Every structure is written in structure tokens, then in C-alpha cells.
Amino acid sequence: MFSMEFEIVIVIILSAITCSIPGAFLVMRKNYYAADTANRSAMLGIAIALIFSSFLSSPLVIVLGSLTAILGMYLVKKIKGLTHFRAKGISIIVSSTLLCFGILIASNISLNNSAEFDLSIIYLGDTAFTSFNRLRIAGIDIGSYAFYSILIIMIINIIIVMVYYKEFKIDGVDKYYAASIEMKEETIDFILVIMTALSVSVSFQTAGIFMTSAFILGPAAAALFYTKRLSTLAIVSVFLSSIACLVGFSIAWPAEVSISGAIVSFIGILFILSVLFAPEEGIIKKYFDYLAEQKKLDEYIILDILNTQSIDTSSSALIERLAKSLNWKFLRVSYLVNKLKADKMLEEVNGYIYLTLEGKYEIDKFMKTQNCFH
């Protein structure tokens, strides 16, 4: 029907969107171990399902994969209740044990008698492979099998988000308020885990099982630096993931390297760039804000000294005396005094330095906001 490249791009973009919808809420709720646990423990279910079927996108794979992912989360909760350890450590133990069983079953039993694929397709992912399994109705080819399975899971995810949007929002922003209006936290947790498990077990065939956590967390974590509203967060993360898919595919397809690997690398670059250079929340902007604040504080110190202390303020001796008593460098003090003169906070009359009315007003206003001096 369409060309092969177009179908592959559509399948990747759909799976990225499917993953990034629960990701936005996971990042919001600080439920950070869910993604890692889900994708590592889904391996067991996928390996068991591949004994019985040779399709990577058959319903059995999706159902068993998400069941074992939910089983992993359930075990983490049970052991946490028993021992009162932190959930992150227990999730590593449970998920790596289930992963080991999964790899053992996959490499020794389920992939032994199939000549079509080997173990590497589960953890590397092969997007080009998905377009070979065609869905036929009455002999007519209507598209790849993976396309429809991913589409169904995406529609399920969107419906869940539409229905429970208010609960997600209240529980994500304020846990204590949610508890006070008798909202069950465990129910919301369970719904999110179901969404995550379904997305992982359907999109492992395109992304590879370990890289799905980048598909889930990456766009949402990058989008968190540009917006503060939950609805915009979800939309921006969907947008970012589709951009990453397009760019990654257009790099990887001509060079014949792994498509999902290129997409995930691009998501990583996007994330690092937005952590560093985001216009309002980025590290570099915050650092320069901090420096400007420090400089402002220095100016206020000099203004306060001139305001309250009765010292000899002849312009030749003042800078030296300030530098000596504050233990600052001479150049720094003279720079600050000149800057204050230029801002009309200080004025020089007959070789003596005085505060102007403006400067007095400024320092009074500043001191009133500092509650510790009152």
C-alpha cells in the first residue's frame, strides 16, 4: 500500500507516542522505578510467550509480558511492606532475577527451534523486521501486524488518560490533599503500572526491551524543563518524541545502523541539551542568576554600610577602607562603587561620597523584605 520507509516511520512514531503518554505521569509522580522494573520483568513473559507463538506482536506476547511486569511491581510492593527497605533496591533485585529467568528461557527453550530470529532481536529491537508480518483480511493486504497492535494499545492509553486525568493530576501534585479527599493512591499506581506494562510489552519489538525506558522517561523529562502544566507536559513530550523519531530515522536509515539506537541517542542529546540550556530552568541560566544575585547582594552591603555607619567617606580613602574591613579585593570594591555611581545610588559632592535619596529608598526597601533584621 505505502512504501516500506513510510510504514516503518509510522510504526516507530506510534510506539514512541504510546510510551511517552504514561511517561509524563510517571515523571510527575516521582514513580521512578516503574519503568525500569516493567521493562526488565516483561522479558520473562515475552520469553514464555515466544515458546507458543512465533509472532513478536501476537496478543499472547502482549498479555504475558504485561502480566509479568505487573507481577514484578507487585513483588516489589510486597517485599517492601515486609522489610521496609527502599523500593528502588528491591526493584533492582526482583527485576534482575526475572530478567535472568527470561534470558535463560529465551536462549534455551523458546528461540531454539525458530529460524526466524534470535535473542538479539528482543534486546536490540528491529524496526525493519516489523513490516514483514502482514495482516490480511480476505486475502487483501491492509498493513503490518505491528501497526495495528501498537495502535490499539495507544488508543487504550489515551482513553485511560482521558478518564483518569483529574485523579492523576491531583495525586501527582499534592499527595496529602489526595489522601485527605479519600482518593486511593494504590488504584492510581495500579492504573499507571498497567499503562506502562502494556506500552513496554508492545513497543519492545521496535525499540528493544532495555531502551523502552528511554522512550518512556526521556521525552517527558526533557519536556519538564519547558512547561509547568500537566496537560502541556503530555503534549510537549509527545511532540518531542515524534521529532526524535523522525531525526533518528533519517540519520539511521541511510547509514544502516540500528534505528532505535539512533533514536534513543537523539533523545539523550535532546535531554542533555535541555537540562543545560533550557531558557528558564536550565543549569546555566540558574548559575548566571545566582551570580547576578550575589553581585546585587554585594551592592546592598556597601549601601548599608554607607547608610548606617558614620565613617569618613572621602572618596580617596573610602574604597581602601571598605576593601580592608570587608576583606575584599580593591578592584572589586572600586568597580561596585563606580557601578552604584552610574546607577545614581551614590553621588560625589566636594570629594565626599553620599547616598542619594534613591539609594536610601532602595536600601530601606531591601532591609524591610529581610525579616531577620527586624
Add this chain to the structure above:
Amino acid sequence: MIELSDTFIFDTMLKSSSLLGLSAGMLGVVISYQRRSIEINALAAGSFVGILVFYLLAGVGIYLSSYFSGEIDKYVFSFTGSIFGALFMIILLNILYKTDRLHMHIIQSLMTAVMLGVGITLITYIRQTGGALDSGIEIYLFGETTSLNSEEFDFLRIIAVAAVVLLLLYFRRLKIVIFNKDIARTTHFHVSFYYTLINIMVICLVAFSIKIMGVFLTVAIFLIPAVTARLWSNRLFIIMILAGVFGAVSGTLGTIVSGTLGNMTLGIAITLILAVFFLASLIISPYKGLAGKLIKYMR
């Protein structure tokens, strides 16, 4: 098994995995109390990428020095690659932690997946260009029983023994640094020195355990002994010794199991034995396990 135990390879692997288990288990206690346990995952992925980048450099024809060219070159390249990769990763993570918008663990698990993506892209690139270098890369994914040679075993022996000795030597100071950074700062000893010491030990041990355990299971040998030992006691020194013992025993048993069965890689065998230890301690431990709860309930 009797035939196997005579061979040099089996002997080397038995010693190296038990040494690695001992040192990694003891270090894992420190790391898990610093709440950095998932960072090991990210470091392993980073050192995996480092190995691949150094393979690529060797393929292009850039060598470290003329001294290393020849037989030893491949091993030196892979080891320095993994060290540099982990170092790069720890620097990158420490830059990214400075943001207050995201939790530390999100950054760690995201960067793990991203580094695996970069690694897999590089693997497909190397495979496509071909050459002699493309063999022996996939052992880093799940570990291999016969992956260390004798030079690397010497390295590992020095580093593991040094880590154990340093941990025991600086134990009291490390305890203060781990549990209360503020007290450590006010009592005027160099907190940054101990942080750097822990980081150096972590980087060196991760660079080895990526060969024995594989990328995905490196975190298991650091974390599971510490959590298992925490089920038995609440004193740090006892926990550390117990974690070392658990790690060493599971490393030894894992090598024997993996050498006997044949179709199980070393990382998987060690992880499964550690998981069995954890489950057994969860049931029979008198301090925090089910048996202890039952005894308290009976009284």
C-alpha cells in the same frame, strides 16, 4: 566438574569472580547507603560505550602508544576504554544532578537507557564495517565465563585487594561521611577525599565486573549482597563483612554452576544464586525475616 577444575581458565575465573564478589559486595554497602545504587547501571552502560569507542579508534589505526601494540593491545584497549567510559559517565551525571527539577533516579535510569542506545548503534556500525574487531563484543552484554586473561586477572587481583584494604582502613571515617555529611564537614576532615576514593573504587570495579557480569547485571553483584546482609543485622561493620562473604560465596558457586551446566553465562548464574540467598534470608532471618516476625508474634 573435576576435569574442569584442573584447567587454568577455570582456576582464574573462580579466583577472579570470588575476589570481585568480595570487593563489590563490601563496596556496595557504602554505595547503597549513599543512595547511589542505580548509578552503577549508568556507569556500566557508560563503560560499555567506552569499550566500543576504543575498539573503533583501534580499527581506525589510532593506538595508545607504540609500547602497547601487538598481542596485548586489545585487552589494554578494552580496559582503558571501560575506565574512561565510566569516568565520562560519572562526570556527566554529576553535572546533570545540579538541576533541581528532576529526581536523581530518573536521570540515572534515563542515562542508562540512552547509553545502551548509543552502544547498540555503535555495535551495528562495527558489525556493518566488519573486520576483526566485531568478534567478542557481545560478551559484554551478559558476561562470559572465559572473558579474562591472565594480565587482566593480575589487574583485578590488585584492585580488589586494594579496595578491601582501603574500605577496612578508612571504615570509621567512611561511616561518618556516609551517614551524616554535615557532621563530617564540621569536624574538619576532607569529605571530598573520601568521595573521590569511593568513586575511583567504583569505576575500577565496574570496569571489571562489566566483563564478568555483563552490562545489565553489573548492578546485581553490587546491590544484592548489601540488601541481603541488611536483613541479618543493623550494624554497619557486620553488614559490610556479611555482604563481602555473600558476594564471594555466590561468585564461587556461580562459576562452578556456569562451568558445569555450560548453557548459562556467568552473570546470570551469579545473579540467580544471589537471588536465592536473598529469598532464603527473607524467610529464615531472625532479625527482619519471616521467621523473626513469627518468633515475635509467638511471644
